[in-house]
Amino acid sequence: MTHTMKMIEKCEVSPPPGSVPSTTIPLAFFDLPWLCCPPLKRIFFYHFPHSSKHFFQTLLPTLKHSLSLTLQHFYPFSSNLVFPPKSNPPHILYTQADSISFTVAESSADFISLVSDSPKDITVLHPFVPVLPPSQTLEDGTFLIPLMAIQVTVMPRSGFTICITFRHVVADGRAFHHFMKFWASICKFNGDLGLASLALPLHNRDIIQDPTGLKHIFLQELSNLLPENVESMGEIRDVPCDMVRQTFVLSHDQVVKLKKWVSVECKSHGLELPHLTTFVVTCSLIWVCKVKSEEIKTGNLLPSNDESYILAFMADCRNRLEFSIPLEYFGNCLVCGNAEVKRSKLVGGNGILEAAIAIGSEVRNLQRGTFEGAETLMSNFTEFATLGKHMTIIAGSPNLEVYETDFGWGKPKRSEVVHADNSGFISLSDCREKEGRIEVGLALQKIQMKKFSTILEEHLTEFGVLLTRKVYSYELP
Template sequence: MADTLKVIEQCEVSPPPGSVPSTSIPLTFFDLPWLCCPPLKRIFFYNFPYSTQHFFQTLLPTLKNSLSLTLQHFFPFSSNLVFPPKPNPPHIVYTQPHSVSFTVAQSSADFITLVSDSPKDVTALHPFVPVLPPPQTLEDGTFFIPIMAIQVTVMPHSGFTICITFRHAAADGRAFHHFMKFWASVCKSNGDLGLASIALPLHNRDIIQDPKGLKHIFLQKLLNFLPENVESKGEIRDVPSDMVRHTFVFSHEHVEKLKRWVSIKCKSHGLELPHITTFVVTSALIWFCKVKSEEIKSATVLANNDESYILAFMADCRNRPEFSIPVEYFGNCLVCGNAEVKRSKLVGENGILEAAIAIGSEVRHLQHGTFEGAETLMSNFTEFATLGKHMTIIAGSPNLEVYETDFGWGKPKKSDVVHVDNSGTISLSDCRDKEGRIEVGLALQKIQMKKFSTILEEHLTEIRVLD
C-alpha cells in the first residue's frame, strides 16, 4: 500500500508581537548571486516512539513557542525578498506581522526505511518538504517573495521530521545551521532564552567590505533577471522515475588511508603535494567515481575526452583574519572554488590523484586570494543554472556539525539535503556517531548508482589494504 500523508494543521509562526521593528536589510555582493539559486531543502529525522496525540500535547507547543522566540533574533527568515521597480535593488524587508509558514502533517511512511543509508527512491522525501507561500505583487510592480517554510511530519510510534525550505539569498549554510541550533537550544531549554547556549546572530551588513565594487557589477547583471525567475525556481522539479538517493559513510580509517594513498601517489609521480585534507580527498574520490560511472549512460559521453569537468565548492570567509567577519554573521559569506580537470585525466588510471591535486590547488588558492572566488560568483551561478558544462556541485560541509541539532530528544537519527535530487549535486556532512566519519549523499539513476557503488568499493578496497 502506498504511503499516505495527511496535513493536520497549517498555521503561521511569527516573532513575539512587538519584538522586531520594521527593518530593511540590503543584499551584499555575497547574497546577490544566490537569487539565481533554487531554494535549499534540509530535512531532520528524530526518534519519537509515541502516538500522534502525545506529540501534539507535549512537543508541538514547545516547538512552535521556541520557533517564535528564535525568529525574534533570526527575523530575516520570517521576512520577504523584495524586488521594487527598477532600478531599485532587491532587498529583505521585515514588517509586522511577517511570519513563517508552518505545516503539521502525519505520514504512514516507514521511519526505519527513511533513515537508512540504503538506496531509496528520490521521491520518498518529497511529501515531507514544505512549499514556500506564493509571491505577492503590489500595484506599482513591487514583488514580495517569502523566504522560509517549515513542515513537521509525525510518523506515529516511530519518529518525526522537521523539514525546512528556504531561499539561499537570505542565508548560507553556516547561518542556516546557526538558526537551527539556536531554535533547538531554545526548545531544549523549554523557551528559556537565558539557558539557551547558542550565540546571537549578527545582522550588521556594514562589516562586508566591497573594495572591488562587486555589488554594482552583480546588480547590473541581475537587471534582466526578473523576480518571476526567482519564484519559478521554487518547487521540486520532475525527476527521472528510476532516480535513487544513497548515503555513503566514510570512516575515519577510510579517510586517513585515503590521505596517505594520495600522498604516496604524489611522491611516486614526482608531483607537488597538494593541500591534503579530509574535504580534498573525499571530494576527489566521489567526483572520480561519479564521472567514471557515467561511462555506462551513453557512448556519446566518451566522444570527447578533452572536455573539462568542473567540481564547484564553497569556502566560508567568516573568521578569516583579513576580513574581520565573525562566525555569527548572518547572511551569505561564501566564495566559490572551481576545480577543473580534463575528462581523459579524471577517469584515467590516476584520476583520483588528478582530482585531489586540482581540488587541493583550488582550496589553497582560495585561502590566499582575497575575495578572488567572489568575482566569479555570478558567472558560476549562471552556469549552475544552465548546467551547460560537466559540473558537479558540493553542498554542505562536515564543519557545519548538522548532527549537533538537538531539540531535547537527542541528535537527529538522520539528516538529508533533499535538493541533491539534482544529480549534479553531492552533499557532505558530519555523522551522527562522530568518530571522524563523513556522510556523502547523492542521487543518480539506478543503473548508474549501482556502477558508482561498485567503483567506489573497488577503490576503497585498494586503499584499505594500504599498510
C-alpha cells in the same frame, strides 16, 4: 508501497509581538548571486516512539513556542525579499505583520526505511517538504517573495521530521544551521536563552567590505532579472522515474588511509603535495567514482576524453583575519571554487590523485585572502546551467555539524539535503554515530548508482592494499 500523508494544521509562526521593529536589510554583494538559486531544502529525522496524539499535545506546542522566540533573533527568515518598482535594488524587509508558514502533517511512511543508508526512490522525501507561500504584488508594483517555510511531519510510534525550505539569498549554510541549532537549543531548554548559551546572529551588513565594487557589477548583471523568475526558480522540475538517492559513510580510518595514499602517490610521481584535508580527499574519491560510473549510464556513448569536468564548491569567508567577519554573521559569506580536470585524467589510473591536486590547489587559491572566488559567483550560475553533466556541485559541509541539532530528543537519526536530488550534486555532512566519519549523499539513476557503489568499494579496498605495499617499499634502505 504507497504512503498516506494527512495534513493536520497549517498556521503562521512569527516573532513575539512587538519584539522586532520593522527592519530593512540591504543585500550585500555576497547575497546577490543567490537570487538566481532555487530554494534550498533540508530535512531532519528524529526518533519518537510515541503516538501522534502525544506528539501534538506535548512536543508540537514547544516546537512552535521555541521557534517564535528564535525568530526574534533570526527575523530575516520570517521576512520577505522585496523587489521595489522603478528598478530600485532588491532588499529584505521585515514588518511586524510577517511570519513563517508552518505546516503539521501525519505520515504512514516507514521511518526506519527513510533513515537507512540503502537507496531510496528520489520522490520519497518530497511529501515531507514544505512549499514556499506565493508572492504578493502591492498596489505600487512592489513584489514580495517569502523566504522560508517549515513542515513538521509525525510518523506514529516511530519518529518525526522537521523539513525547511528557504531561499539562499537570505542565508548560507552556516547562517541557516546557526538558526537551526539556536531553535533546537531554545526548545531543549524550554525557552531559557541563558541555558541555551548560543551566540546571537549579527545582521550588520556594514562589516562586508566591497573594495572592487562587486555589488554594483552584480546589480548590473541582474538588471534584467524579473522577480517572477526568481520566485519560480527550481520549484517545478521533471524527475527521472528511475532516480534514487543513497547515503555512503566513509570511516575515519578510510579517510586517513586515503590521505596517506595521496601523499605516497605524490612522492612517487615527484609532485608537490596538495592541500590535504578530509574535504579534499573525500571530494576527489567521490568525484572520480561518479565520473567513472557514467559509462553504464550512457551505454558506453561517452563524451570526449578531452572535455573538462568541473567540481564546484563553496568556501566560507567568516573568521578569516583579512575579512574581519565573525562566525555569527547572518547572511551569505561564500566564495566559489572550481576544480577543473580533463575527463581522461579523472578516469585514468591516477584519477583520484589528479582530482586531489586540482581541488587542493583551488582550496589554496581561496585561502589567499582575495575575493577572487567571489568575483566568479555570478558567472558560475551561468556555467551551472550550461555545462550540465560536466559540472558537479558540492552541497553542505562536515564543518556545519548538522548532527549537533538536538531539540531535546537526541541527535537526528538522519539529515539530508533534499534539493540535491539530481546527478549534478554531491552532499557532504558530519556523521551521527562517530566523530571523524563523513556522510556522502548523492542521487543517480538506479543502474548508475549500483555501478558507483561497486567502484567506490573497489577503490576503498584498493587503497589499503596499495598503501601497505608502497609505504613498506619506501621504508627499505
